[in-house]
Amino acid sequence: MLTRMQRSIKQWMTERLNLPEDILMDVPRLTMIGQLHLHVENHRGVLHFSKDYIRLKLSNGELLIYGEDFVIKKIYPEELLLEGIISEIKYSTEYDQGG
Amino acid sequence: MKKRRELADVKVRVTGKHIENIINYCLRDGIILSNVTRQKDAVEFYTIQSNVNEIQEAARLHDCEWEIIEESTYQKYYGYLKTRTGFFLGIGLFMLIIILLSQMIWKVEIEGADPRLEYEMKDYLDELGVKVGAFQFLLPDSEGMQTQLLNRMDEVTWIGVNKKGTTYQFQVVEQSLPEKSESQSPHHLVAKKTAVINSIYAEKGQPMVKQNDVVHKDDVLISGFIGEGEYTRTVAAQGEVRGETWYKVTVELPEKLLLQTLTGESEKSYTIQLFGLNIPIWGMNAGEQYDNVVMTEKTHDAKVWKWNLPASLEVNKYQESKTVQDVSKKNIIEKSKEAATIKLKNRLSNNAEIKAEKILHEDSQNGKVRLVVHYQVIEDIMSEAPIIQGE
Numbered sequence: 266m267l268t269r270m271q272r273s274i275k276q277w278m279t280e281r282l283n284l285p286e287d288i289l290m291d292v293p294r295l296t297m298i299g300q301l302h303l304h305v306e307n308h309r310g311v312l313h314f315s316k317d318y319i320r321l322k323l324s325n326g327e328l329l330i331y332g333e334d335f336v337i338k339k340i341y342p343e344e345l346l347l348e349g350i351i352s353e354i355k356y357s358t359e360y361d362q363g364g
Numbered sequence: 365m366k367k368r369r370e371l372a373d374v375k376v377r378v379t380g381k382h383i384e385n386i387i388n389y390c391l392r393d394g395i396i397l398s399n400v401t402r403q404k405d406a407v408e409f410y411t412i413q414s415n416v417n418e419i420q421e422a423a424r425l426h427d428c429e430w431e432i433i434e435e436s437t438y439q440k441y442y443g444y445l446k447t448r449t450g451f452f453l454g455i456g457l458f459m460l461i462i463i464l465l466s467q468m469i470w471k472v473e474i475e476g477a478d479p480r481l482e483y484e485m486k487d488y489l490d491e492l493g494v495k496v497g498a499f500q501f502l503l504p505d506s507e508g509m510q511t512q513l514l515n516r517m518d519e520v521t522w523i524g525v526n527k528k529g530t531t532y533q534f535q536v537v538e539q540s541l542p543e544k545s546e547s548q549s550p551h552h553l554v555a556k557k558t559a560v561i562n563s564i565y566a567e568k569g570q571p572m573v574k575q576n577d578v579v580h581k582d583d584v585l586i587s588g589f590i591g592e593g594e595y596t597r598t599v600a601a602q603g604e605v606r607g608e609t610w611y612k613v614t615v616e617l618p619e620k621l622l623l624q625t626l627t628g629e630s631e632k633s634y635t636i637q638l639f640g641l642n643i644p645i646w647g648m649n650a651g652e653q654y655d656n657v658v659m660t661e662k663t664h665d666a667k668v669w670k671w672n673l674p675a676s677l678e679v680n681k682y683q684e685s686k687t688v689q690d691v692s693k694k695n696i697i698e699k700s701k702e703a704a705t706i707k708l709k710n711r712l713s714n715n716a717e718i719k720a721e722k723i724l725h726e727d728s729q730n731g732k733v734r735l736v737v738h739y740q741v742i743e744d745i746m747s748e749a750p751i752i753q754g755e
């Protein structure tokens with residue numbers, strides 16, 4: 266109940282006050298350079314990691330990345346830099362929401 | 365992207381079923397991983413050396429095996445350093461010595477001071493700590509030293525202190541005090557003794573005699589009165605008057621002179637001195653071979669740079685000598701004349717010169733030669749006589 270209210274307040278603020286969503290809302294921010302690099306901010310952990318498939322935990326749901334020759338260049342508690350050939354990024358969420 | 369490795373990074377491989385758990389564990393603990401790659405059931409990554417313990421802990425918790433594949437660059441070099449400790453210690457020591465030695469004083473130069481002042485200054489400098497072998501950083505700076513030296517040394521107008529590498533240069537400018545004139549009160553210059561004037565030069569005052577005049581004791585040579593009549597003033601007469609004077613010198617010498625001569629025969633003995641002990645090694649009875657000997661001793665010290673070792677070689681040379689009597693008459697007269705000249709020179713001042721000498725009388729009695737020599741000497745004949753005011 267409370268979380269739902271919080272979420273709606275935040276959504277209202279981003280819409281009305283023109284604040285960037287990635288700061289207010291707990292959603293990931295992905296930066297991609299071609300197919301080579303993917304910079305994920307605001308992740309919540311690694312659920313699966315192999316050479317051609319990575320599943321990241323988000324605050325809401327999961328992020329699925331497919332590709333080849335994945336190497337995690339750097340991993341910080343809330344940040345991750347992925348290198349490889351990325352072919353597909355996909356959200357799988359409990360709620361129907363995304364960044 | 366190039367693999368960039370930090371110096372302290374180690375490469376770790378963790379093998380197990382749930383590798384992700386370990387990564388998440390690291391994330392929670394704030395451990396930064398980089399270059400994470402996945403093999404079949406293993407994961408390899410780089411992390412900072414100090415995190416290894418936590419990874420070990422994580423591996424233990426999640427039933428994984430772990431190993432370090434590559435040591436950190438730092439550790440590799442540390443091992444390298446360890447195996448060559450001596451070498452690196454030597455380099456360090458060498459540097460240290462070089463630096464220390466370059467901070468020492470190797471030379472102290474004093475310029476512009478006469479030997480007495482130089483010695484005095486060296487003493488002061490010693491007290492200040494400026495000497496060969498002292499460290500420069502323990503000394504006051506050049507300017508401080510300069511003022512200290514100037515305060516302590518009265519006879520010096522200026523001291524320049526210059527540091528050139530390991531050499532300290534001191535430039536000294538001595539105070540040149542004006543010569544004190546002995547008496548500024550008006551006086552005449554009078555003759556010391558009977559003489560014939562050889563030359564006269566009056567610097568101040570009025571010359572009263574001419575060249576070739578005969579003067580007696582207390583005759584005025586240069587008068588302290590100048591001017592005429594009303595304008596007469598008195599001054600301290602100055603000048604140079606040289607006159608010819610005469611001396612008679614009598615010397616007596618024995619007729620037969622004993623002379624010691626060497627025959628040319630010699631022997632040498634060698635002795636080594638070690639810690640004050642004398643160890644003869646050769647020619648022990650060299651001294652007993654002749655009746656009359658002249659011994660010359662020579663000691664060769666064993667030296668290392670400037671320190672004496674407690675060992676030295678002593679060489680004694682024994683030379684046979686004999687006494688001969690010299691009876692030639694000519695020789696004796698010459699000797700006597702020499703003796704007379706020396707006797708005279710002892711009585712004369714430095715700037716006197718002997719013009720001529722003549723043997724007046726010469727006889728030998730009771731084995732003694734008696735010689736009377738007459739000398740003509742040109743010397744300074746001035747002496748000062750004060751003018752008593754109110755005369």
